[in-house]
Amino acid sequence: MRADGWIVAPPRRTVPALRLFCLPYAAGAASVYADWSGALGEQIEVCPVEYPGRQTRWRESPHTRLAPLVDALASALAGELDVPYALFGHSMGSLVAFELARELRRRGVGAPHVLFVSGGRAPRLRHEQPRIHDQPDEVVVDRLRGLGGLPGEVYEERELLDLLMPTIRADFGVCETYTYRAEAPLTCPVVAFAGTEDREVPAERTAPWAEETTGPFARYVLPGDHFFLRPAQTALLDTVRAALTPCPTPHARREHR
Numbered sequence: 001m002r003a004d005g006w007i008v009a010p011p012r013r014t015v016p017a018l019r020l021f022c023l024p025y026a027a028g029a030a031s032v033y034a035d036w037s038g039a040l041g042e043q044i045e046v047c048p049v050e051y052p053g054r055q056t057r058w059r060e061s062p063h064t065r066l067a068p069l070v071d072a073l074a075s076a077l078a079g080e081l082d083v084p085y086a087l088f089g090h091s092m093g094s095l096v097a098f099e100l101a102r103e104l105r106r107r108g109v110g111a112p113h114v115l116f117v118s119g120g121r122a123p124r125l126r127h128e129q130p131r132i133h134d135q136p137d138e139v140v141v142d143r144l145r146g147l148g149g150l151p152g153e154v155y156e157e158r159e160l161l162d163l164l165m166p167t168i169r170a171d172f173g174v175c176e177t178y179t180y181r182a183e184a185p186l187t188c189p190v191v192a193f194a195g196t197e198d199r200e201v202p203a204e205r206t207a208p209w210a211e212e213t214t215g216p217f218a219r220y221v222l223p224g225d226h227f228f229l230r231p232a233q234t235a236l237l238d239t240v241r242a243a244l245t246p247c248p249t250p251h252a253r254r255e256h257r
Contacts, residue, residue: 005057006076007047009037016045017247018113019085020240021077023093023100024048025119025227026171027150027164029055032090032229039237043247047080049073053167062170064133066099066178074103086114086244090229091201092175094120098212101186111188114243115213118193118236119226121201122208123180129200133172137165144168147200147226189216191243193236195228196221218243 002009007021008030020040022033030048037046051069053062063069073096081104089097094117101112121127132143141161144150154160190213194203203221210217220239222232229236 001050001056002047003076003080006049006073007080008050008056009045009047012045016083017043018244019045019047019080019083020244021080021085021087021097021100022046022048023087023089023096024051025091025093026175027144027168028090028093031055036237040241040244044241044244051171053170054164062167064170064173064177066095066174069174070096070099070103073100074107077104081109084110084113084247086116087112088116088118088240089120090118091120091226092171094118095123095175095178098123101188102183105186111186113188115186115188115190116193116240116243117190117206117209118229119195119198119201121205122212123178124182124208124211125205127176127178129176131172131176133169133176140165140168140172143172185211186213187215188213189218189243191239192217192219193229193239194219194221195224195226195232197223197225198228200226 001007002011022036024030024032030050033046033048040046050057051062052060063072087097087101089095097115097117101115105111132140141155145155154164190209192206192209194201194206196203206219222228222235224231
């Protein structure tokens with residue numbers, strides 16, 4: 001654990017060429033990126049982020065709004081930004097990654113080498129799904145079942161589900177109460193991923209991510225539903241690796257200021 005528990009990664013032994021901070025989806029945890037570490041090469045250090053309120057941080061209260069979450073995360077990562085970095089976020093994580101890049105810019109930190117946004121609507125688009133974070137438990141559970149974000153056996157363990165529910169509600173609150181505020185676009189490359197069968201965030205709702213940067217933009221539609229990052233992981237990681245290769249020098253980060 002590093003960065004006051006925000007990063008689930010072993011202690012640093014060498015200085016990498018680049019750090020890739022990976023942001024989980026709603027009701028997810030850092031463990032969704034557990035098998036990424038060896039897949040991107042020795043020069044890239046994969047740093048899965050753990051939000052409060054789950055797994056190793058289950059005793060902590062989860063954030064219910066995006067701004068405080070991003071503010072706390074930006075502060076925690078201060079000691080990890082001594083080398084060029086990139087951000088990857090899936091679903092809720094794409095919003096966290098985007099607003100984190102903007103918050104780091106406000107703090108005078110250089111732009112990410114690449115911003116990867118996966119399974120997430122472009123931030124300037126309205127949240128179209130019905131609000132559920134303040135609805136009865138059965139409404140929240142039905143929505144989760146439809147998304148497929150949790151293992152099926154979780155729904156049969158009522159005590160476990162009751163334990164998870166405050167964090168699940170908090171995560172949905174983060175997404176459902178988010179308000180986009182216009183700022184100068186980012187300058188880094190943005191790479192968006194979408195799923196062919198994703199009914200939560202159809203592929204066309206990822207295209208306007210192009211408007212959030214003056215840098216290069218690319219979009220890839222991979223086979224799968226909202227959680228395509230699992231079945232399409234090989235193709236996704238191949239694309240991430242290609243976008244990050246060759247790894248930048250320290251000067252590359254400054255070019256994106």
